[in-house]
Amino acid sequence: MRKQTIHGADDAVIQLSLTETALIITYRAPNLREGESVYLTLGTHRQIGSAVLPFDRNNEGSTVFLPFKSDLLLVAVVKDGKLDCYQRKWEHWKWSERTAASGCLAKFHNGTLTFNLQRAALSDSKSLDLVLYAKDLTENDAWGRLYGCSDKCAAAGWGDKYIPNYCEVNLDSTAAELSVPRSRLNANRSPLRIYQLFVRLFGNTNETRTPNGTLARNGVGKFNDINDAALKSLRKMGFTHIWLMGALQQASGTDYSSIGQPADDPDLLKGIAGSPYAIKDYFDVCPDYAAKPEKRLDEFKLLLKRIHKHEMKALIDFVPNHVARSYDSDVMPELNFGTRGNDGAGDDMSIFFSPQNNFFYLQPDGHGPPLRLPTCQDGQPVSPTCKAVAALRERRTGGTTSVSSQVLGQDRACPSECDGLFAGETTFGRATGNNIVSWTPAITDWYETAKLNYGFDFTGFSKNVREYPNALTPDKPIPDTWKKMDRVLEYWQAMGVDGFRCDMAHMVPPEFWNWAIAQARARQVDVVFIGEAYDNDPAKVPGVDPIISRLHGGRSNVMFDLLNAGFNAVYDDQTYRALKKIYEGPGWANDIDDARPDDFIFENSIRYAENHDEVRLAAKSQWAGVGKQASPAICAILYGLSRGPMMLYNGQEVGEPGKGLEGFGSNDARTSIFDYWSMPELVKWANGRRYDGGRLSPEQRQLRSFYSRLINLIGEPAFRYGVCIPLNGANRDNPNYGRLPNEQPSGHWLYSFLRHDLESSQTFLIVVNLNPWESLKNVRIVLPGPAAQSIGLNRVAPESRIRLTDRLAIDQPISVDTTASEARGAGAPIVDLPALTPIYFEMSI
Incomplete structure (x- = not known):
């Protein structure tokens, strides 16, 4: 018999014993007495499970949030000398009702509670996850007081509780230890420290920086530019993960016809380089970033190996809500959206919504077809990119409007003119990525993208149809889009990618995330998922889990849904904005505490002072003009506030100002993600790709040194x-x-x-x-x-x-x-x- 003793909170002692037939758990807490309840929650890996336990007065008490996904909750209650044992199982996408436990042999003697769990009744998994705690339900109006948790970090007290650590019990007799302590989601108890590296700009040392410049003029970063010197320096700064932002192939105005990748219609482009969030092929990387574009995937694989060699892990973008209108995978054409929707038969374009369609199809009316994009009006270019293309043609041709692509091909500029139309949507149209159902999306819409269909009809609460497995209809079939997205994740995991930063995660049903993350973790147990999500976005899709939906009196936060689905962390925009208001008004430092959410969210939020969507700290027009000087104070709060991850955006460490007009990226205090450009301050650190800071000022060296010490x-x-x-x-x-x-x-x-x-x-x-x-x-x-x-x-x-x-x-x-x-x-x-x-x-x- 293998044994191990665990010392928990409030002097609780748990002993685990494993035989060939049973797992025996004894629990003793100094204050445990008759009439109190002991809760044993297990992740047996038979079901997806939930990190949010049921809450109920007199029974489970206040909500308990777990660091893993449990599928079995056992409750032992000693009352009037009798031991009652109850259970709940997570099945059919929800927790079952409380019933008398079957196969749970428990006894209470001399202040010690013993669970005798038959291994045959657990699962075939080689391990299970375990948390144990007691509650006194005579307190707090029968909502109880939690105490004696198996996790020492779980303080006793009333109210909702988040338990940050658990025991992984090894059922394999060959394992070195019977139990291993784990933090949330099987992590190694080390916080993620993420460097957001925009591949297009990071290694680009070309300092021409012509607004709306082409690749040939302004240059572009390459995978090979992220060399050993760069990675060694980033690891020394303390980073554990590199987010390779924009690595996937996006719609672009640069022509690679020689390798079968022609430039996109400029009507579909925001910037000549294109938005990294208008994905053209989920299974490919951008040819811009390869020294030999035809070998781009090989060069990307070598970058992954370099990152791993420097003991860091690689994240890439996963953009599930929308794709470029020109999406067409040549790597996996059999998994294309639309034409290969409906399990390969192709989407039914005659109806707006079908769960087996990949897109939402506009219904013909007086406004369309065709789809009319807001890039041209009365024959004149309106979008910044179309204006730039027109000006480029004017310069090249002396006013001639009809120009062959060969004339422009030497600079790989856009090979066609803007007309407000896209050849791919002249006979039909699709809903736009930001949930716009219109034949004429506005210039402020995500008009370059098409919304993907996950079996959820987003068009108003009266039409919130959920044609996918969920707690209300657990037997619905898996939608076609879910299956394709799982293949995307599987593809990159097999290549060596360690995790995903998920764009606008709240716009996709949390049940999809529950399913997809479980699939991904079955392939790689420690794969990372970071969710860009905002609870205040009206486009959010809350789940229908009957426990989570009842949190906060039915006013649940979508972050609960996403963290329960398995995200390692979600964005903390509230603390960021509370800090910004201290400088721009009318905030106080006291407001930082008011922005603090429930512990489950607080402890699992990723904090940042910059990212590609937010303004630069060093921008003179932002943070009351003092952001550059204030950045150490701001980040000392953000990065040290909780156990959750932190993130630093490339250039932040040297005071990149986001100054000037880049092209589609206006003079908006951000570094453009749409244009070919370079970062004037980061280039000084790159110093000819030696990455030694040779051209930095003493002030910049000091700032970078501060970040290194802090991280x-x-x-x-x-x-x-x-x-x-x-x-x-x-x-x-x-x-x-x-x-x-x-x-x-x-x-x-x-x-x-x-x-x-x-x-x-x-x-x-x-x-x-x-x-x-x-x-x-x-x-x-x-x-x-x-x-x-x-x-x-x-x-x-x-x-x-x-x-x-x-x-x-x-x-x-x-x-x-x-x-x-x-x-x-x-x-x-x-x-x-x-x-x-x-x-x-x-x-x-």
């Missing part, structure tokens, strides 16, 4: 495993908490929080002055009772000395001494904080 620091235990304890709420009435004259309460410019890891006892106090102009004098940070208790100050003598040492500064790091009683009373005395200063104090008690 490496958040890999330490307090940030990897630890809880976040915000302190602004407890210091609002503290006049020494950075309060300036005529301010009430405190907390306008000062933000602070604790990060504490229970296992290692490592504790950090993060203190940030966000004020761009003034130092904050005589600052004191009060650690309130609950916070002090969480980090163990209640277990030391009042006069015990506490040393605070700054780990973030490289020159003359600050050290502060205080005592336990002072920290809890008047507050720990922090040195004067200069403007825009972040400090990461490690606490030694």
